[in-house]
Amino acid sequence: MALNIRIILIQTWHPGNIGAVARAMKNMGLSDLVLVNPVDFPSDEAYSRAGQATDVLDNARVVSSLAEAISDCVLVVGTSARDRSIRLPAYTAEQCAEEAVTLQQQAPVAIVFGRERMGLHNDDIQQCHAQLNIDANPDYPVLNLSQAVQLVCYEVFKASQRQNQLPQVEEDYPLNEDLNRFYDHLAQTLDEIGFTNTKAPGQALDHLKALYRRARPTAKELRLLRGVLSKAQEAADKS
Amino acid sequence: MALNIRIILIQTWHPGNIGAVARAMKNMGLSDLVLVNPVDFPSDEAYSRAGQATDVLDNARVVSSLAEAISDCVLVVGTSARDRSIRLPAYTAEQCAEEAVTLQQQAPVAIVFGRERMGLHNDDIQQCHAQLNIDANPDYPVLNLSQAVQLVCYEVFKASQRQNQLPQVEEDYPLNEDLNRFYDHLAQTLDEIGFTNTKAPGQALDHLKALYRRARPTAKELRLLRGVLSKAQEAADKS
Numbered sequence: 366m367a368l369n370i371r372i373i374l375i376q377t378w379h380p381g382n383i384g385a386v387a388r389a390m391k392n393m394g395l396s397d398l399v400l401v402n403p404v405d406f407p408s409d410e411a412y413s414r415a416g417q418a419t420d421v422l423d424n425a426r427v428v429s430s431l432a433e434a435i436s437d438c439v440l441v442v443g444t445s446a447r448d449r450s451i452r453l454p455a456y457t458a459e460q461c462a463e464e465a466v467t468l469q470q471q472a473p474v475a476i477v478f479g480r481e482r483m484g485l486h487n488d489d490i491q492q493c494h495a496q497l498n499i500d501a502n503p504d505y506p507v508l509n510l511s512q513a514v515q516l517v518c519y520e521v522f523k524a525s526q527r528q529n530q531l532p533q534v535e536e537d538y539p540l541n542e543d544l545n546r547f548y549d550h551l552a553q554t555l556d557e558i559g560f561t562n563t564k565a566p567g568q569a570l571d572h573l574k575a576l577y578r579r580a581r582p583t584a585k586e587l588r589l590l591r592g593v594l595s596k597a598q599e600a601a602d603k604s
Numbered sequence: 605m606a607l608n609i610r611i612i613l614i615q616t617w618h619p620g621n622i623g624a625v626a627r628a629m630k631n632m633g634l635s636d637l638v639l640v641n642p643v644d645f646p647s648d649e650a651y652s653r654a655g656q657a658t659d660v661l662d663n664a665r666v667v668s669s670l671a672e673a674i675s676d677c678v679l680v681v682g683t684s685a686r687d688r689s690i691r692l693p694a695y696t697a698e699q700c701a702e703e704a705v706t707l708q709q710q711a712p713v714a715i716v717f718g719r720e721r722m723g724l725h726n727d728d729i730q731q732c733h734a735q736l737n738i739d740a741n742p743d744y745p746v747l748n749l750s751q752a753v754q755l756v757c758y759e760v761f762k763a764s765q766r767q768n769q770l771p772q773v774e775e776d777y778p779l780n781e782d783l784n785r786f787y788d789h790l791a792q793t794l795d796e797i798g799f800t801n802t803k804a805p806g807q808a809l810d811h812l813k814a815l816y817r818r819a820r821p822t823a824k825e826l827r828l829l830r831g832v833l834s835k836a837q838e839a840a841d842k843s
Contacts, residue, residue, distance in 0.1 A: 388751075417746075515747075516758050522741070557839075558839040559838065560831065569828055576821055580816070586815050589812065596798050601843070
């Protein structure tokens with residue numbers, strides 16, 4: 366199920382960034398890209414940076430104003446590192462993603478990214494319903510454009526995953542009774558090789574059991590461990 | 605307070621990616637970059653993509669093996685989109701970040717990224733304690749290298765923000781070199797008790813090593829395990 370979330374880039378200078386944005390979007394399952402007055406598009410440079418996301422570029426729409434890009438949207442969030450005189454609700458990327466994934470069920474949600482050097486102008490921000498500030502190092506918070514898009518799309522992907530997540534069991538795991546048999550075998554082997562003659566033997570066994578519980582061995586690994594124990598017992602038998 | 609978290613890039617092909625990684629790191633407050641056999645570094649292309657993160661490139665260390673890059677690390681996480689036969693704990697970027705931010709209080713934590721086209725090889729993965737899979741679109745999960753680094757560094761930044769007051773590391777964990785000594789001891793003991801006479805012995809050892817990497821024994825538990833091995837060796841000696 367494709368998410369109805371639109372990425373809008375305003376006056377992008379470097380075509381390579383447009384390509385990198387397309388790839389970042391597709392990596393996170395998004396495909397609706399709108400370019401407001403791009404400086405150089407379409408271009409080879411954009412396609413060469415897009416990896417396998419050339420379809421996102423093929424379907425990108427070029428428009429001449431932000432107003433045109435957002436007219437059908439239910440929520441418009443502007444990404445900005447700067448404080449503004451116009452006070453808008455300020456989202457983290459995570460909060461923006463939660464809100465976008467919820468509202469896109471109704472109509473498109475737009476997330477807007479500004480120019481490489483200048484970001485969003487005040488008249489862009491005035492068309493947004495909310496502002497998004499990406500958590501970053503206060504000493505150098507200015508991310509590359511495609512990296513900023515990547516982070517936001519990633520949060521969107523995670524938010525959509527959280528909504529319908531079912532864990533899948535990939536490995537065959539032993540039952541608890543199999544684990545208990547392994548612990549018995551371990552205790553017996555420690556005894557036979559003389560390990561339990563040292564001080565506080567029960568405590569050592571408890572520590573080892575905790576370690577193996579933590580490792581969560583698969584059924585296959587448990588057979589391997591029991592094979593090792595059997596060999597140690599054989600060695601002890603002969604001695 | 606700088607986090608003691610190291611980003612390691614293996615055999616990076618495009619110098620532009622190295623520059624973009626440096627910027628992505630600095631945007632999220634990280635600075636320790638180690639390059640294993642980069643194809644082209646230092647280079648103008650790397651510096652032109654680094655923005656204001658040229659200091660990260662200036663201080664980057666170039667080494668000739670992954671082993672060298674991680675020998676002083678307490679935790680080594682490999683980033684990989686592919687499933688592996690050797691089962692390691694699989695972290696999301698978020699879980700990896702939580703663990704890294706906690707453990708870096710004790711010693712450096714390494715997060716390893718593979719080649720642009722090939723990712724990590726199996727012999728790289730075998731040196732990792734855990735595996736990191738970045739949540740992504742299953743139809744096109746292959747992120748650009750610098751984008752992958754950006755996401756992980758962003759999660760690290762968020763995790764460090766969450767832990768305003770960092771929890772104390774309760775346990776003392778062994779360094780990678782201590783673990784390697786344990787693996788050598790394990791291999792030798794398997795040999796002495798006759799376990800390596802069975803079919804595919806190297807594979808069995810690899811599985812056991814993966815299991816112990818996953819269990820992440822504390823320094824105390826490692827001493828316990830080595831005590832058990834020594835006893836098994838004694839038993840084998842006598843027989």
